[in-house]
Amino acid sequence: MTVDHLISHYGLWAIFAGCFLEGETVAITGGLFAHRHLLVLWQVALTAGVAAFCSDMLIFGLGRRFQSHARVRKIMARAAVAGVMTRIERNPGLFASVFRFIPGMRIIGPLALAQSRLKGAEFALRAGLSAGLWAVFFTTAGHVVGGCIALVFGHIHRTEVLFLVPLAIAATLGALFLWHRIRHAKR
Numbered sequence: 001m002t003v004d005h006l007i008s009h010y011g012l013w014a015i016f017a018g019c020f021l022e023g024e025t026v027a028i029t030g031g032l033f034a035h036r037h038l039l040v041l042w043q044v045a046l047t048a049g050v051a052a053f054c055s056d057m058l059i060f061g062l063g064r065r066f067q068s069h070a071r072v073r074k075i076m077a078r079a080a081v082a083g084v085m086t087r088i089e090r091n092p093g094l095f096a097s098v099f100r101f102i103p104g105m106r107i108i109g110p111l112a113l114a115q116s117r118l119k120g121a122e123f124a125l126r127a128g129l130s131a132g133l134w135a136v137f138f139t140t141a142g143h144v145v146g147g148c149i150a151l152v153f154g155h156i157h158r159t160e161v162l163f164l165v166p167l168a169i170a171a172t173l174g175a176l177f178l179w180h181r182i183r184h185a186k187r
Contacts, residue, residue, distance in 0.1 A: 007038045012047045015039075019051035023106055024138050025170045031142020035150070041143055049135030052100065056110045056127040063114025075108075076115055084112050092118040096126040100134045103177060145169075 007014075011033055018026030030044035066072050075081060084105075088095045096118060099109030113123055 007033055011039045012043060015044055015047045016051040019048040019135070020055045023052065024173075025167075027135060027138035028142035028145065028169060031139040031144075032146040032149075033142075034139065035143045035146025041139060045135045045139040047135075048139055049132045052131035052134055053128050055106075056100070056131060057124060059107055059110035060114045060120070060123055060127070063111040064120065067115060072111070072115075075111065081108060081112060084108065085115065088112055088116050092116040093122060093126060096123050097130050100127075100130045 011030070015026055015030045018029075027044075027048040030039060030048060031041065033039045034041035034044050063072060076085070092113060095109070096113055099105040099113070102109070110123075110127070
């Protein structure tokens, strides 16, 4: 079995699992594979969006259910989370609509929103729309990156080489995040 065959048959399952657990890098990779015609772009976007929504709802539900649990209280007592909670309480609906696009808020966002006055149904609606927009944005970005790679390097015959692109993107984003944290820690 070739890598292309595996991606064509199991790629959407892998994208669901990856977007449920991680997010952007997997959605971008799905867009890359759609550009290579191993997957269908709208199916990749739909799968990524559903996975992101399921992840958000699970975290929100667990956060709401276990509000008084010691571990949740410990997380919510951190200074950084307290600052986020102050902003959330001003406009929880707005935060529910945008947290998925804020770096570092994929898990703490729904957990913090579960502690707010936001109703579960409103969270579900806003998180669903946000996850849909997020999925379309990042899978389309992957598709565009695939087009740029094809323009620069021509047709790449081995799909395995494409795995290097999302890894390079993830490494670059990780390095920028660490640089940003170190820079702010020195202040």
